[in-house]
Amino acid sequence: MSTALDPRDPLGFDDLLSDEDLAVRDTVRAWCADRVLPHIADWYEAGQLPTVRELARELGSIGALGMHLHGYGCAGATAVQYGLACVELEAADSGLRSLVSVQGSLAMYAIHRWGSEEQKQQWLPGMAAGEIIGCFGLTEPDHGSDPASMRTNAKRDGSDWVLNGRKMWITNGSVAGVAVVWAQTEDGIRGFVVPTDTPGFSAPEIKHKGSLRASVTSELVLDNVRLPADAVFPEVRGLKGPLSCLNQARYGIVWGALGAARSCLETAREYSITREQFGRPLAGFQLTQAKLADMSLELNKGLLLAWHLGNRMDAGTLRPEQVSYGKLNNVREAIEIARTSRTILGANGISFEYPIMRHANNLESVLTYEGTVEMHQLVIGKALTGQDAFR
Structure with missing residues (x-):
């Protein structure tokens, strides 16, 4: 109790993680800081990912592609470790996390789970290395x-x-x-x-x-x-085949969306401390602190939910409906955090000098792909009532 609360980890989430978990997270975070963050605003503004094949090979070299799969050159990481990697990738950009999600949780998972041994041997080692994009x-x-x-x-x-x-x-x-x-x-x-x-x-x-x-x-x-x-x-x-793959990808989104939210919140918090209005920092106003407190609350609740679901996946007890809880909640809260963070920056919030508008725009896609809000609500509704309201 002698140290101050860490505003970046107010609930002590890191205490739940093993040394190996932290090493995986820090490896991906350092790679993103070196290879993506200096360029991502320009790539986004230009509407392209010019070095995608090079980035894929580098992601393969750090074990990030199909990392939660076993054998065939895959890292064999835990579901929690894969989730932590998704947070760091999406804190850089949702498009980068999508590259990794589609490669590992959709294309590679489909072959790994449903393919013949010949298909696995032919494709998975090259995909894990980033030599083949799927x-x-x-x-x-x-x-x-x-x-x-x-x-x-x-x-x-x-x-x-x-x-x-x-x-x-x-x-x-x-x-x-x-x-x-x-x-x-x-x-x-x-x-x-x-x-x-x-x-x-x-x-x-x-x-x-x-x-x-x-x-x-x-x-x-x-x-x-x-x-x-x-x-x-x-x-x-x-549909058993493709839906099993979508469940894997949705799990990554449960974590990944929080990376975008974290980037927005940290930008807004730091900005509020240094930006002065009416003779004092924005952080000194009650309404600003209320926004920061609410955003921090939702971000860290989302992390605890993601961690819980990751432990269930590692134990083999995670249900698709439970993934819907995570996807629905965490993406919905992430986009609200992005929008609220933008208000703290005012007009500067729309500038690509800061990541908030980029994240907010990306999260509009994350909100509806791999199942819209309405579809996940109906998945949960069916689980709660036994009534199928899809048709």
Whole structure:
């Protein structure tokens, strides 16, 4: 009790973490500070991530790609350690965390969980090293929250499969070497591992975004893409396959959104101490302190929730509905923290000299991808009532 409260860790969250947890977090934090933070505002303003392949290789070298998976060159980290890494990545930029999430929790997880041994050996070591970038094709132009209605289809032609269709809002699409694509078949929805140099596959990049601007976002076009028989995941059928992957990605968001929130709160707190109005620092006004207190409260409650869910995932007891609790709460609170932080900076809050407006814009995408607010509310509502209100 002899030391002052740490305003960056007021509840002593770090005391819950092991030395290995802290080492993972600090490694990712240091890498982001060195390789991303000096450039991210310019990348965002320009609407591009110009060194994405180089960054992917570096992320592979520090073990951040597919880090919670085991074998095949993956780090085998705990779920909590993966979550801590997501916080640091998104504190730099949501687009960077999306790159890592899609690579590890969607594309790599799909192959690791549902792929054949040959598919795992062919793709996972290169993806873990960042030599191969992956993407995940589920969302379609007309079917976002309702993937069961997808129109992309795969039909047998002899021993081959022929894929046709379109996918939309695909992170990493135009820089990927492999795509995991979900399609309707006569046996239900199935997953396919598609090398992106296959004839008929193209991934035009989506431009003119107001959010996730430092992220590669693409459409996937499949025009008579012919694949061999062994390109399909051998066993999984139906939505069980893609939804299991989405649950992994949503878990990363539970943590990651808090990184953006932390960056905004710390910027606002430091600004309030140095910025003077009416003869004293902004931090000396009651309304400013009320905002900072409320934001700190929600940020640290979110961290405790994420940590709890991470421990459940490590114990093998985490349910999809519980992930919905985390995604719904933490992203909703993160975007409110970003908006409130902006008010403390006043007009300066919209300048890219500070990260707040960039984070706020990014969080608008995080709020709705991997399940909108409404979808997670209905997942929780069904769990509470037993009534399915989706249709």
